[in-house]
Amino acid sequence: MQKEILLITNYFPPEKGAAANRMHSIAENLGKAGYKVKVICPLPNYPSGEIFEGYRGKLSISEKTTFGEVSRLWTWPSNSTNKFIRLLSMLSFSLSLAVFFIFRKTPKTIFIQYSPVFIGFTAVCLGKIFSKKIILNVSDLWPLAGLEMGILNKGFYYTILLKMERYCYKKSDLIVGQSEEILHHISKLEDKKPLFLYRNIPNFKVPKINDRASSKEVKIVYAGLLGVAQGIFEICEKITFPQNVSFHIYGAGPDAERLKSLQSKNVYFYGEVDRAVLHTELKKYDLAFVPLVNRIYGSVPSKIFEYTRLGLPILYFAGGEGGKIIAKESLGWVIPVNNTKKLQEFINTVSENELYTYPKEKVQNIAVSVFNFEKQFKAFISAIETV
Structure with missing residues (x-):
């Protein structure tokens, strides 16, 4: 009898981003491992807060895929910064989820993307x-991350979120975390709970490294969400790029409009592009920038694993476990989080010669060796089959 599993997630392609990519990769590879996979997610709307073209006006839609079936349910989308409006949006999908469980047959094992809470x-x-077997995937330590980002304050609402978080940990049969810090946090609350470290390692074909053009210009690239946590607009306002250094930005999010209007020397904004196109574009650049405004406990940006697989050394400006990984594996430069003075000093002094400290081919070889998707996924399958 074919094994079945249900994946529940708030993010799924055609939406872009780390969570959507991770959940699609898990679904696809579970299918390859012999599982019949069902996915429940909202009608696509992230990060714009508007239902995507082709899905508008629908209460739900089911799509057949190579790994199984995707059920996209009604949600009232919003990317508002207003907490009450965002809460209503999340509750709308929660309601659709409850209705789905009541009226549809679902597999015995469910894999839940935790966050939103x-x-x-x-x-x-x-x-x-x-009476399902519950595997909880924890990619962010909400509500703690919200507190560290300044989105939440301690009080009644925060206390409720804490109780919900701890209930989820307590009732899960297996907890999967994207960082050692996440698993350490959970182990302090549930010391006997089975835990599994699952890094956001991509599984695309390793591209050939392009020879660097004979140019003295150092090209830095950022590609990803343009939001409050990343602070790309503020960095562009505070940092001056000398004549031999240029900064190139790809992505979408709340700061996109401000970046479009930014008139800054040697800063270029290209908007959002398809992932396959982006991978081709990234070959042009010398190093990849990974920033966060504040160090967020438990956070390891997935860009580390994607960029290095492409052969890009990392300029890391986010603090925490990610910086330790970069330093340990010799994958790039680590600047203390939020220290714009140190960042400016690095940009002022970076040169063509500096790039040879972390040559692209060496970075790619380390990434492929250390961050092995097949090995991790095989161990993951073993973990979920013991639940």
């Missing part, structure tokens, strides 16, 4: 009500 909590509650 309300959706993860709803899925765990439904899992317990319907």
Whole structure:
């Protein structure tokens, strides 16, 4: 009898981003491993906060895929910074999720993308009500991350979120975390709970490294979400790029409009492009920039694993576990988080010669060797089959 598993996530392609890419990769590779996979997600709307073209006006839609079936459910989308509006948006998908469980047959094992908190909590509650085996995927330590980013404040609402977080940990049969810090945090709350480290390692074909053009210009690239946590606009305002250094930006998010209007020397904004196109574009650049405004406990930006597989050394400006990985594996330069003075000093002094400290081919070879998707996924399958 074919094994079945249900994946519940708030993010899934055609949406872009680390969570959507990770969940699609898990679904696809579970299918290759012999599982019949079902995915429940909202009608696509991230990060614009508007339902994508082709999905508008629908209450739900089911799509057949190579790995199984994707059920996209109604949601009231929003990317508002207003907490009440965002809460209503999350509750709308939670309601759709509950209706789906009541009226549709679902597999015995469910894999839940935890965060947003309300959706993860709803899925765990439904899992317990319907006697499911629950695998919880924790990619961010909400609500702690919200507190560190300044989005949340301690008080009644924060306390409720904490109780929901701990309920989810307690009721799960296996917890999968994207960083050692996440697993350490959970182990302090649930010391006997089975835990599994699952890095955001991509699985695309390793591209050939292009020879660097004979140019003295150093080209730095950022590609990803343009939001409050990344602070790309503020960095562009604070940092001056000398004549031999240029900064190139790809992505979408709340700061996109401000970046379009930015008139800054040697800063270029290209908007959002398809992932396959982006991988081709990234070959042009010398190093990749990974920033966060504040160090967020538990966060390891997935860009580390994607960029280095492409052969790009990392200019890391985000703090925490990610910086330790960069330093340990010799994958690039680590600047203390939020220290714009040190960042400016690096940019002022970086030169063509500096790039030979971390040559592209060496960075790619390390990434392929250390961050092995097949090895990790095989261990992951073993972990979920013991639940």
